[in-house]
Amino acid sequence: MKGYHVLLAFMFSIVSFGQNTYSKLINQADDLLEEHEDEQSKRQAFSLYEKAFKSFPDSITAADLSEISIIASELKEADKAFAYLDRLIKIERAQYGFPGWQNVTNKSALEEYKNLLDDPGWASMMSEAHALKAKFDVNLKKEEEEFYKVKSTKELTSTNGKKLYEEIKAYNPYLPKAKQDYSISFTINDTVKTSFFIHLPKNYSPKKEYPVLFFLHGAVRYNNLQEFQTRELSLGGWNRYYTKYGDLDEVILIFPSGGKKYNWMTPNDGFFMISAMLREVKKAINVDDNKVFIAGHSNGATGSFSYLMKDSSPFAGFYGFNTQPKVFTGGTFIENIKNRSFINFSTDEDYYYPPNANDSFTAMMNELKADYKEYRYNGFPHWFPEFDESEPAYEILFKDLKERQRKSFTKELTWEFDDNAYGGVDWLTNIKLDTLDQKADWHKERNFKITRWLEYDKAENLQTIEVDKNAFDMPRLSGKAVARYKDNEFRIETSRVKSLSIAISPEMVNLKNKIKVYINGRLYYDKKVDYNTAFILDNFDKTRDRKTIWINKIDITVE
Structure with a gap:
């Protein structure tokens, strides 16, 4: 057994040595291309790539095939460029993580391979690449269809709001995944x-x-x-x-x-x-x-x-x-x-x-x-x-x-915004701005100054520079609401707010009793709220949320 382990160690060292040497050759080539753009440097880099490929064929990566084909194109070595491209486009996703044809069907390919575009081989190769892409797209679509496949969703059929609420809480149309x-x-x-x-x-x-x-x-x-x-x-x-x-x-x-x-x-x-x-x-x-x-x-x-x-x-x-x-x-x-x-x-x-x-x-x-x-x-x-x-x-x-x-049903919420598209959080929702209104005294801006920043100089050394900038930009007027509820009573303070909605859940209030809503100290609402089937379904369709289920809402215009 000892001899067996020695042999394994020796074999591993050969593989490790080969991979290291391959990487050194590729890195030398890349360094040349980074430092110089002349034809001689590109030919030296191309030779290093070919030496690495010939000496260590098991170490060749898709990225390296792509790079050598681009170098060959730039050197107008069409035959060699197409030879490497042929190997590249046939690479399967299962082996390398992505399909090789992607390298020639992407937008940058026309620039990278501009010296090949007039060659008859380009049209032939592109035809093959697009055929492989079409096959790939079919398989990808099948995988996606399988991902979204579920049981019948007919169980959400109740016209009774309370029963519908319970149905959504128990909703599970899911299937195993392949x-x-x-x-x-x-x-x-x-x-x-x-x-x-x-x-x-x-x-x-x-x-x-x-x-x-x-x-x-x-x-x-x-x-x-x-x-x-x-x-x-x-x-x-x-x-x-x-x-x-x-x-x-x-x-x-x-x-x-x-x-x-x-x-x-x-x-x-x-x-x-x-x-x-x-x-x-x-x-x-x-x-x-x-x-x-x-x-x-x-x-x-x-x-x-x-x-x-x-x-x-x-x-x-x-x-x-x-x-x-x-x-x-x-x-x-x-x-x-x-x-x-x-x-x-x-x-x-x-x-x-x-x-x-x-x-x-x-x-x-x-x-x-x-x-x-x-x-x-x-x-x-x-x-x-x-x-x-x-x-x-x-x-x-x-x-x-x-x-x-x-x-989602926390008893206190704070929300400030300057875009009606993002006017609300949890049960405090659909808040609309009124930027013509006077800002409330308690509505304060929070910011701070940044005086030092780090940046790299030309030698890639990190240095500290002096700056004078605000941490946050405030390009628009904002509105704000601070809200809380307890025992079926909501109290909300607003600043620059035109209107808002309160989403209702049976986890927040007792639906048997009236709900009172005070805004800026004034009573705006004093009624019972019941389950609204259409609202429940519409909200579930928008969120697919089975734990935060709003059964109705109270809409209020702030005067």
């Missing part, structure tokens, strides 16, 4: 699509409710929308600890794809996506409605924070790695955090948001007695999730996720 991972398309509008990748617990059961965690990626301005995503790119790399702890704790992981125009940070065009994706997932998967969370890194962390500020009702809690806590599409109304929670994992060498600003923000959170925590990791740059030392942060995140529940 796979653990799905790439699901998502329609943004008539001409634009993106996708989300969903990773289910290994032994997913439709009889069990599961927590959900959305992860919002960063660099939204530099990303393109992806119409499909892969397991390898979604679950590995920087996301490896989401996968590890998500699997351990049986959490459904969802990875949306955002781009420059449609994302969760700025502009506002794509902000609707996460809530809309959640609604679609709830149609297919047994989700615990009170345990849906959002996390993100960089621009994604800012996105997570933005949902906390603007659209927190569907979610239980929010997390961010290297967050800039600011809304970029309007005002940042920081007291809205009182309705939920946020955990920020920051680093002291972050160019995206400096440690002194995080200190000031944390002080503000402590003053508000908000459910906010910051964990500072020293000695790490903005790309903290790349490091193995980031793992303890994920342990903190998932521990919080396991213990936290959404509380």
